[in-house]
Amino acid sequence: MIGVGIIGYGYWGPNLARAAAESGVASVQVIADPSPQARQRAALRHPAAKLVSDVDQMLSDKTVDAVLIATPVHTHFALAMAALKAGKHVLVEKPMTETVAQAHELVEEAARRNLTLMVDHTFVYTPAIRQVSELVQQGELGDLYYYDSTRVNLGLFQRDVNVIWDLAVHDFAIMDHLFGQAPVAISACAASFVAGSPENMAHLTIHYDGGMMANLNVNWLAPVKIRQTLIGGSRKMVVYDDMQTSEKIKIYDRGATSNDKPYEHLVSYRIGDMYAPALSSKEALQTELQEFARAIESGTAPLTDGLGGLRVVEMLAAASRSCRLRGHPVDLVTLKEAS
Amino acid sequence: MIGVGIIGYGYWGPNLARAAAESGVASVQVIADPSPQARQRAALRHPAAKLVSDVDQMLSDKTVDAVLIATPVHTHFALAMAALKAGKHVLVEKPMTETVAQAHELVEEAARRNLTLMVDHTFVYTPAIRQVSELVQQGELGDLYYYDSTRVNLGLFQRDVNVIWDLAVHDFAIMDHLFGQAPVAISACAASFVAGSPENMAHLTIHYDGGMMANLNVNWLAPVKIRQTLIGGSRKMVVYDDMQTSEKIKIYDRGATSNDKPYEHLVSYRIGDMYAPALSSKEALQTELQEFARAIESGTAPLTDGLGGLRVVEMLAAASRSCRLRGHPVDLVTLKEAS
């Protein structure tokens, strides 16, 4: 049983605390939040936990083996670094840090101290993405051609990050997990249609070695909520619609092939069956916390480790740079070397 | 009653011929196609029409006032130019020509001869786009923010044009009609996943003066057919789903506004009613042919005139150039001056 401390009891912290309490692998020892109201809410739900206003009180607590950080992005680096230096394992909200350099530092610090550094890329632990991941690894989809995602809705406008850091980060984390390779370049265009707000709409194109492409459409100012991803492969194709209550993942035995004859180049189509596998109903956060516990206990890397968190921050940074260049593609190789 | 000749009786020609015959404003005088099988099919459906293998026989026919050209793209320029030079009005398939220079020449030739030059941008004449156009013109949507279109399906792979010239052309025509302004720059990335075939997937970002953006996602290799466009405005937003048999156009009274207070910048949301206006069931081709007849008889420009056709070809050419530059944005102003 791992003793955990929760830093931040605002919007997401209560979910982490509840999930930890129900996980069977962790006990909530300490909850830290500067707001008295937040601590009061925490006390009602977690009467056995110690409530503190200051993080240092948590970091010096011997019953705390690991901290879960659910605070605004700009505080992630300092809090995670302090926790690592206090010898605590760390699970931090996505995006891991504000800059690539910070991400590198955290990864190095954790490695030096043999501590687990994990990022809360929650989608990776959903039954839907677990299923897609299996399909990819078993070669069911064949060669991957593209990943096309529409993630739009009305609100919530964030104050400190734009729509790329708020929504595209989910796709970056999923792509990092599914594809097993970093992209070579990213183009992105973003716009703000609400005066004084961060960009609320963006389109991103991500290039991979070998020709695979990804396209992301993220928007806080859409009339309807859409969470739809098409994944194309040479053997099969997937439609992942997260708004469906059932049949979130549909797998299509469809594709096209060329007959390759020199003088009469013709493309033929394969239109086969579709199937929608029954998905587990296990909560993603439970799977994630069990993975965190497994990594801590075994001393091996978790599925969404600090390096994954770093790669996602690199993608976010490249996308931001491309936006400033009005969509000019930004190479990730260059960025990596520069970082 | 306008006497028309149909050039090309392959896939689309029969639709034009049928629509002309049923339009009440045109009579089908001559049909030209080099294939004996095509002429035989034409004879069964249009027993009163003269059937010729050679276009010249049509162009010298006094009963033909106007020609409708439904042939492969690379033949459009020569056929349209010949028809104009023979004193015929012209309605030509989209895209109007293969190059911007050719499009300019056709526009000038038609102007010189006071002939109607019109492009078959069919979508502009659909009840759905007529409705959206009205909303835009009446200011119902407020300032336009974005146009976001997903136009994907499995096949049909074209042999001579890529997916941009085949599918994105529809959106370009719609955008040209709706927005009343040409874009300033286009970024596009395309990929081919079937050996030896033109690009089958592309993503385009189109920039307008004043910050409006458009994003197009076109694909011949998708598992499902999607025809969905989101149009965002400051007052209202539209979802146009062309796969629906009813309720193709939904108008949402939704949006976000900033309170503009200096120290506590907050965004508030407006979530109002949705309505789906009943749309006319009139066939787009009928509306289009009546517009062609109206333009010819009045000597005024049709809704989708040669200049519109030229603007769409300019957009296609800019997109193609951006693809070759791996997504680097291509200014349309530059292109215009260079052409």
Next chain:
Amino acid sequence: MIGVGIIGYGYWGPNLARAAAESGVASVQVIADPSPQARQRAALRHPAAKLVSDVDQMLSDKTVDAVLIATPVHTHFALAMAALKAGKHVLVEKPMTETVAQAHELVEEAARRNLTLMVDHTFVYTPAIRQVSELVQQGELGDLYYYDSTRVNLGLFQRDVNVIWDLAVHDFAIMDHLFGQAPVAISACAASFVAGSPENMAHLTIHYDGGMMANLNVNWLAPVKIRQTLIGGSRKMVVYDDMQTSEKIKIYDRGATSNDKPYEHLVSYRIGDMYAPALSSKEALQTELQEFARAIESGTAPLTDGLGGLRVVEMLAAASRSCRLRGHPVDLVTLKEAS
């Protein structure tokens, strides 16, 4: 090649004529319709066919082996009987006749003369129902529990038949084909909400030996068009949505079983995968006409023979009687004996 005559060239006749002409197994020899306008339309589409105003001219024509009857219901019996007496095979629109007695007479007349009598239960020949039929015959669904159909839309109000004879007849034909047994009783309630019109809304419950039930909801006065059927079996269940352009048939590996323990009766659920088989794109009418030709040539019964037509008319008659009895269930056994 079978020489066919088409009786009636109004709404459905042109489809039968076109399908026959394209079938490769039939040639359209004669088309009969009293309306000069209808004959004129027929002449344009079928220039090689003889056009007559009077059916007798068709029935005495030696080139006509079989007649396809697409006229109002009240004329079916007399026309089909005359055709059989003239030695012609008959394919008649559904419902086959207005009364059970008439249906018996036609079946007997056809049997006496060794002629093929077939009813145009088109849905039985659709790829969707062919697929469901295979699933049932292969035991994929297990024991059949229920058939639940919603078939509603706005219009078209018929003048001479009510909504049961117009819409429920489709389900009766499908059920007759799928279940291989006649029902034991039918309850039906109908109502008319448009003054002076036949009943436009009805609900029917159909009871089968062994406990299987069917429920039909038919309505000409619904705001939206729904064509949805749920079929429940002990092993699998089917959702058939005819409004979908793809994935019309979805097969669910779902169900419930009782543990049968005496003191703690518990029901457990099976929630497995769903799959949607790729369906043939072959037109139902083509399959149907080929079946008609096969039956004529082999002298064996077609899939939807006169006896099936008779069973469907019996169901319609029982439903009508139950409506007059305000929903009191009407036994079909009694009805059969009485007829």
Next chain:
Amino acid sequence: MIGVGIIGYGYWGPNLARAAAESGVASVQVIADPSPQARQRAALRHPAAKLVSDVDQMLSDKTVDAVLIATPVHTHFALAMAALKAGKHVLVEKPMTETVAQAHELVEEAARRNLTLMVDHTFVYTPAIRQVSELVQQGELGDLYYYDSTRVNLGLFQRDVNVIWDLAVHDFAIMDHLFGQAPVAISACAASFVAGSPENMAHLTIHYDGGMMANLNVNWLAPVKIRQTLIGGSRKMVVYDDMQTSEKIKIYDRGATSNDKPYEHLVSYRIGDMYAPALSSKEALQTELQEFARAIESGTAPLTDGLGGLRVVEMLAAASRSCRLRGHPVDLVTLKEAS
């Protein structure tokens, strides 16, 4: 502020307790449940409440003004009667009682003691049904023609009540609220496909004076979850789809009218716009508890009072009797007189 006691802390009780605690009009004083585990869960969520195993301890508690009963159906009558006799106001789960006679007794007892007796017909308090109710009362739908509901899913099989008492009760409560009149007769057929279980599938037809009809399709053994209701009126029609996360209520300006000319009876259709009003996001239970408080304080009848509960139980009893008669319609008038 009303002091409330919750009887039963199993599946639904926690929702009532939470809603009461958040309502601003009630305080949770006592929670009664014989299970120590249930009381322990209650203690965590409601630390200020007194926890008792025996209902008598609650009924003698002076701080309890009203009790909320969330126990199995067969216990409703005795518990509600005891509470009324102890001078407590009562809000009881639906269905109010097992028999019509019991329902009468409760209504009379509450009237005699001037206590509020209310039934938890939750759907009546949902924003969707509030909206439909307004439309009906303002005459927007015109004369009501029909109510057609499909309420099917896989599980949960109940042990002590069948699918009519479990699912159709929701529609009965909605209909009782919307139509302002009791039906005249009910036909119902039910079947059980899981050995030893109560009936899991049923179809009901409900007749009203003036020709209005309702049809209910309820099923615990369906492959998919459907919650769809069509409501037809002479002026407008409603589609209520409770599975939608937005646009649950769509209002169609559609209908049909007869031209009433003697010799050429023709029906014409009106196909107008659809709109989907923005619905409140207020939780139904909050609205319901506020209505309970309002009724108690004002001494006037709540929206879903004991008489409504009685009418719903009468409908359930009539439906059960019709099932035993294999669908023979059961008059409600007779039942009322007999009860």
